[in-house]
Amino acid sequence: MNIGEAARGSGLSAKMIRHYEAEGLVAPRRLENGYRDYAATDLAVLRFIRHARALAFPLEDVRKLLALWHDRGRASADVRRIALDHVAALEAKAEAMQAMAHSLRHLAQHCNGDARPDCPILDELEKLP
Amino acid sequence: MNIGEAARGSGLSAKMIRHYEAEGLVAPRRLENGYRDYAATDLAVLRFIRHARALAFPLEDVRKLLALWHDRGRASADVRRIALDHVAALEAKAEAMQAMAHSLRHLAQHCNGDARPDCPILDELEKLP
DNA sequence: GATGGGGCTTCCCATTGTGGGAAGGTCAAG
DNA sequence: CTTGACCTTCCCACAATGGGAAGCCCCATC
Numbered sequence: 001m002n003i004g005e006a007a008r009g010s011g012l013s014a015k016m017i018r019h020y021e022a023e024g025l026v027a028p029r030r031l032e033n034g035y036r037d038y039a040a041t042d043l044a045v046l047r048f049i050r051h052a053r054a055l056a057f058p059l060e061d062v063r064k065l066l067a068l069w070h071d072r073g074r075a076s077a078d079v080r081r082i083a084l085d086h087v088a089a090l091e092a093k094a095e096a097m098q099a100m101a102h103s104l105r106h107l108a109q110h111c112n113g114d115a116r117p118d119c120p121i122l123d124e125l126e127k128l129p
Numbered sequence: 130m131n132i133g134e135a136a137r138g139s140g141l142s143a144k145m146i147r148h149y150e151a152e153g154l155v156a157p158r159r160l161e162n163g164y165r166d167y168a169a170t171d172l173a174v175l176r177f178i179r180h181a182r183a184l185a186f187p188l189e190d191v192r193k194l195l196a197l198w199h200d201r202g203r204a205s206a207d208v209r210r211i212a213l214d215h216v217a218a219l220e221a222k223a224e225a226m227q228a229m230a231h232s233l234r235h236l237a238q239h240c241n242g243d244a245r246p247d248c249p250i251l252d253e254l255e256k257l258p
Numbered sequence: 259g260a261t262g263g264g265g266c267t268t269c270c271c272a273t274t275g276t277g278g279g280a281a282g283g284t285c286a287a288g
Numbered sequence: 289c290t291t292g293a294c295c296t297t298c299c300c301a302c303a304a305t306g307g308g309a310a311g312c313c314c315c316a317t318c
Contacts, residue, residue, distance in 0.1 A: 034283080
């Protein structure tokens with residue numbers, strides 16, 4: 001299976017697949033002409049990567065999860081800890097963004113939003129501590 | 130006022146102040162020795178930038194907001210539009226992250242997290258569509 | 259007047275994950 | 289044999305920030 005097929009089969013772009021290989025996450029064999037050749041297990045790895053990235057796991061976490069995935073005897077506690085740490089990071093960022101959205105929406109509510117120049121949004125951005 | 134004082138006075142790092150200058154957001158005059166010299170109005174601009182960045186406005190938005198801020202006759206609707214678009218972007222990202230956190234927390238709940246290798250987190254990452 | 263320390267300057271590099279694009283090799287169909 | 293669709297590697301870009309080197313400047317202290 002060449003990289004184009006692997007891309008279509010995994011849902012990743014060929015560009016990204018090469019990148020993940022450079023990062024050491026996948027290692028397809030090479031044909032005599034230099035083309036990458038993906039086995040079914042490689043495809044499974046690529047799909048795993050796509051799912052983990054869809055959950056916004058940073059590549060470093062994906063690397064650890066792949067190592068645990070390959071390790072038949074790993075402790076599920078190891079996986080769980082990575083996942084829960086990631087959940088905490090996601091929730092912290094999400095809350096920070098919602099707090100920003102909230103205060104900005106509050107400012108915008110007091111801006112009449114017409115042709116007049118008076119705008120408490122700019123006033124606050126100017127005067128905040 | 131040199132860049133160190135401007136940094137302390139604005140709450141930005143000197144590094145970032147130079148970066149914002151390279152981006153065209155602030156233009157301090159130069160002394161004969163080449164040092165940047167910040168006027169009180171420059172400091173106000175820097176503080177404005179810091180507040181806008183604290184609300185996660187991308188630099189492009191900060192640029193537009195600064196232009197509107199400098200424009201005494203601008204329409205408040207223009208500012209409001211930028212702010213509300215940004216609120217929508219923030220909320221969309223926050224919701225996406227919370228959705229990811231939610232499904233991952235759900236997976237983790239079904240992982241016993243002990244020394245045994247059985248872990249539905251990895252199983253799902255492997256098998257998802 | 260020399261020396262030392264701290265501040266300033268510019269320039270380059272790294273980060274994270276993704277994409278664009280050039281230059282060149284390969285293969286299959288016409 | 290040409291054409292087009294692949295593939296290869298390598299370099300560059302993004303946004304926003306930080307690290308660090310090399311070199312100049314200023315001021316205080318000896």
